[in-house]
Amino acid sequence: MKNTCVLFLLLYLKQMRTDLQLCGYWTYSKGVGQPEFTERRVLNDVTVYYHDSRLRSKMPCPDWINTTAGKEEWSSIHVHSDHNRYVFTIAFQLATQQFNLTGSLSDQNIYQGSGCCSLYPNGTYRVLVTHAFNGKDFTSFDMNTKTFVAAVPQAVLFKTLRERNSASINMLAVYYKTRCLERLNILKQAPELLIRKVPEVRVFEQQKAGSITVTCHVTGFYPRVVQVVWLGPDLQPVDEGVTDVLPNEDGTYQTRKSVIVPEEDVGEHTYSCVVLHCSVPDNITRVWGGEKAGGMAVWISLVCICLLAAGIGLVVWWCCRT
Known part of the structure; x- marks a missing residue:
């Protein structure tokens, strides 16, 4: 892990x-x-x-x-x-x-x-x-x-x-x-360039034969540059991980990133969607773990998120000050 x-x-x-x-x-x-x-x-x-x-x-x-x-x-x-x-x-x-x-x-x-x-x-x-x-x-x-x-x-x-x-x-x-x-x-x-709008992040799932597709939907953010990453074991990206950033009617933007979770892993691990945007000093994280996720898996995911936040903290600070 x-x-x-x-x-x-x-x-x-x-x-x-x-x-x-x-x-x-x-x-x-x-x-x-x-x-x-x-x-x-x-x-x-x-x-x-x-x-x-x-x-x-x-x-x-x-x-x-x-x-x-x-x-x-x-x-x-x-x-x-x-x-x-x-x-x-x-x-x-x-x-x-x-x-x-x-x-x-x-x-x-x-x-x-x-x-x-x-x-x-x-x-x-x-x-x-x-x-x-x-x-x-x-x-x-x-x-x-x-x-x-x-x-x-x-x-x-x-x-x-x-x-x-x-x-x-x-x-x-x-x-x-x-x-x-x-x-x-x-x-x-x-x-x-000084305008900043914080993204709204929502995670939802869709059941399919043998797997579940989990989607992280990010909307309402400005400026356009955003990073969305899934953390967790055995994840398969949808559409090769390529996502589009699309405009909203109010001038903000939206995007989504989906991953496929094997059915046998549902409830055994937690999966985290981490969103990095210069409107927030650190990151926005939403955790999905199915129905049976154990405490150890939650802790492991949180450790991963902390490592990620530490690695990108300086980058976010630079982005925000511009």
Whole structure:
């Protein structure tokens, strides 16, 4: 049992993603009912900048940016917005040509790009830049080699033309290596980032032949980043453990994580759903043990939870202070 607890703890810490993330999202489209070009910059759940081709002017600098460095960075966003529109216009044209979507076939197409820089509590800094055409992977940018990776043969021409312009490639690399982090630290002062709403956690079960599916439902939380983990022996995740975080009508979020408990284990062990969210200083725990759980199993589960809480306490504190 001790080994099982340690394994769950290690897996949980490995998956910990209470990070601060700044993402840019760009689209160039025709015939899909959207502006020809859009640009959105999002810090965690908060949109801090938006512009599209229908607008005559760009979003003014918000009042909460009151430093010289912050105002200069906002001006830089305006300048690069025009450059991004040019890049994605060319990318859209190349993609439609390479997929032979000319004439009437070019009426409804969309080219999308995203670039994110993420800062983790342990100081790790990561970057992800991807492009897609009509909802499918098109290309991505490799920061280590400063090259584009073509996901499909039709993206090779785009890759070749972009890499031919070494100045543009270097500018892209410098932005994601340094400028994105600097911009993240400036924009994290957005007042909306201070909003915290505590999740409501409920555990329920569903009987099936030979097993019971136990679900941990978490709702009403904000911001979006949350971690939900089940602790206990012989648990089988449902849907490979992948869960979606979905929006509620009031602007908060909800998610759920389900596990399958073998019928022979019901009543023999306790199982705990542990929820980590930056709105609470520690964690929220709900215990499920069927009808016959013994006292020793309860104590073992509580020990596991304490180990988990100790391992992640510093991470939660970092998240809350941002």
